[in-house]
Amino acid sequence: MDPLPRFPAGFRLGVATAAYQIEGAADEDGRGRSIWDTFSHTPGRTRAGDTGDVACDHYHRWAEDLDLVALLGADVYRFSIAWPRIQPGGDGAPDAKGLDFYDRLVDGMAERGIEALPTLYHWDLPQALEDRGGWLARDTAERFADYAALVAGRLGDRVRRWITLNEPLVHLAQGYAFGVHAPGRALGLAALPVAHHQLLGHGMAVRALRAAGAGEVMITNNLTPVVPATDDEADRAAAGVYDAFHNRLFLDPILTGQYPPGLDAGVRDGDLEIISTPLDGLGVNYYFPTRVGAPGSDDELPFRMIPIEGVPTTSFGWPVVPDGLHDVLTGLRDRYGRTLPPIWVTENGCSTEDDLEPGGRIRDTARIAYLDGHLRALHRAISDGVDVRGYLVWSLLDNFEWAEGYAQRFGLVRVDYDTQRRIPKDSFTWLRAALADRR
Numbered sequence: 001m002d003p004l005p006r007f008p009a010g011f012r013l014g015v016a017t018a019a020y021q022i023e024g025a026a027d028e029d030g031r032g033r034s035i036w037d038t039f040s041h042t043p044g045r046t047r048a049g050d051t052g053d054v055a056c057d058h059y060h061r062w063a064e065d066l067d068l069v070a071l072l073g074a075d076v077y078r079f080s081i082a083w084p085r086i087q088p089g090g091d092g093a094p095d096a097k098g099l100d101f102y103d104r105l106v107d108g109m110a111e112r113g114i115e116a117l118p119t120l121y122h123w124d125l126p127q128a129l130e131d132r133g134g135w136l137a138r139d140t141a142e143r144f145a146d147y148a149a150l151v152a153g154r155l156g157d158r159v160r161r162w163i164t165l166n167e168p169l170v171h172l173a174q175g176y177a178f179g180v181h182a183p184g185r186a187l188g189l190a191a192l193p194v195a196h197h198q199l200l201g202h203g204m205a206v207r208a209l210r211a212a213g214a215g216e217v218m219i220t221n222n223l224t225p226v227v228p229a230t231d232d233e234a235d236r237a238a239a240g241v242y243d244a245f246h247n248r249l250f251l252d253p254i255l256t257g258q259y260p261p262g263l264d265a266g267v268r269d270g271d272l273e274i275i276s277t278p279l280d281g282l283g284v285n286y287y288f289p290t291r292v293g294a295p296g297s298d299d300e301l302p303f304r305m306i307p308i309e310g311v312p313t314t315s316f317g318w319p320v321v322p323d324g325l326h327d328v329l330t331g332l333r334d335r336y337g338r339t340l341p342p343i344w345v346t347e348n349g350c351s352t353e354d355d356l357e358p359g360g361r362i363r364d365t366a367r368i369a370y371l372d373g374h375l376r377a378l379h380r381a382i383s384d385g386v387d388v389r390g391y392l393v394w395s396l397l398d399n400f401e402w403a404e405g406y407a408q409r410f411g412l413v414r415v416d417y418d419t420q421r422r423i424p425k426d427s428f429t430w431l432r433a434a435l436a437d438r439r
């Protein structure tokens with residue numbers, strides 16, 4: 001394989017994880033219940049009834065896991081903080097042991113020369129807040145800002161860059177509109193206020209983080225290039241509608257101070273000012289493009305998803321289209337121009353069916369090809385003038401892949417869930433060599 005092209009000086013490479021997907025220790029040290037505990041313990045909600053009770057046992061094995069990040073040669077480790085560990089009931093005084101855990105983790109990164117990049121919310125809402133309406137309730141935005149201030153008060157002397165929310169669109173759609181993720185509510189379009197309350201919580205948290213001295217604040221969105229199924233007017237119109245939902249709903253209010261038409265449920269005077277508080281960076285999670293056609297007569301939504309054919313797929317069935325990353329990045333630049341802050345690709349990666357060979361080797365060549373292709377596409381976007389500052393692989397470890405449980409393996413490192421043994425895959429070795437090459 002040809003060596004990767006050179007990234008600009010200062011470009012940061014790393015790996016990402018999220019609390020509920022790796023930590024386990026669900027009942028330890030005063031942690032409260034989250035919506036994911038409730039959801040995964042409800043029969044029929046996750047594949048094979050899998051839960052995050054133990055996951056990768058990272059809560060106890062964090063030092064070993066940080067050693068892996070250091071061995072890889074990563075500059076940055078993106079992780080998330082579990083709100084229910086900090087405020088078990090969703091509000092009020094913090095739980096000392098919960099804060100202590102992240103304190104140790106951040107110190108552990110500093111000792112290893114790794115930048116800590118925390119995400120404050122990666123979908124694990126305290127169940128107590130869901131019982132009061134969850135993100136359908138405006139009050140949750142205020143609670144989120146309080147929580148952000150607590151965490152920044154403790155970690156802010158060592159953490160420079162923060163991410164507020166992870167993929168609020170996916171949380172809205174899967175969690176509140178279709179009900180296939182926690183909290184499992186299938187409200188359809190009536191879920192729309194969840195978008196506004198997450199954005200409001202984001203804006204309030206940006207202000208709370210800055211007040212606590214944060215250096216840089218970003219939000220992470222899942223973005224996809226939307227391709228019309230054909231050139232027909234009806235398909236192009238449907239693609240535009242889908243693009244507004246997927247890509248613009250959470251970016252227009254932040255970057256332009258306005259919602260796309262018709263998507264502004266729950267807005268009050270002054271909210272958009274808070275939401276559009278300028279950011280220092282924009283996190284982009286990219287996995288695949290989306291092909292969209294006009295709805296059929298039996299479709300409830302104003303668009304229809306059309307499979308992308310003729311390309312490889314991951315074990316999740318997701319189409320592998322590296323150029324889509326280039327198109328997302330240049331598309332952002334074209335759409336938002338000078339209001340676009342510097343970009344970080346905060347997630348990109350794939351699940352594979354890894355064969356563990358008798359000697360313990362895992363030849364995940366599909367993952368190497370995926371990462372290689374996407375890093376080249378990213379490099380092209382930078383050459384085309386898009387200001388991208390970092391790229392993080394999803395994920396360091398195989399982990400609890402939400403409704404798919406442990407069936408989808410996204411890690412550079414395999415986790416044997418019976419023994420909790422970590423086994424670096426060939427992709428880990430490949431990325432490690434690529435990172436070493438830069439120095």
Ligand code: FCB
Pocket residue numbers: 018021166167170222285347394401402410
């Ligand atoms: C993203 C999520 C992340 C992980 C990857 C595969 O949507 O942010 O937690 O599940 O997908």
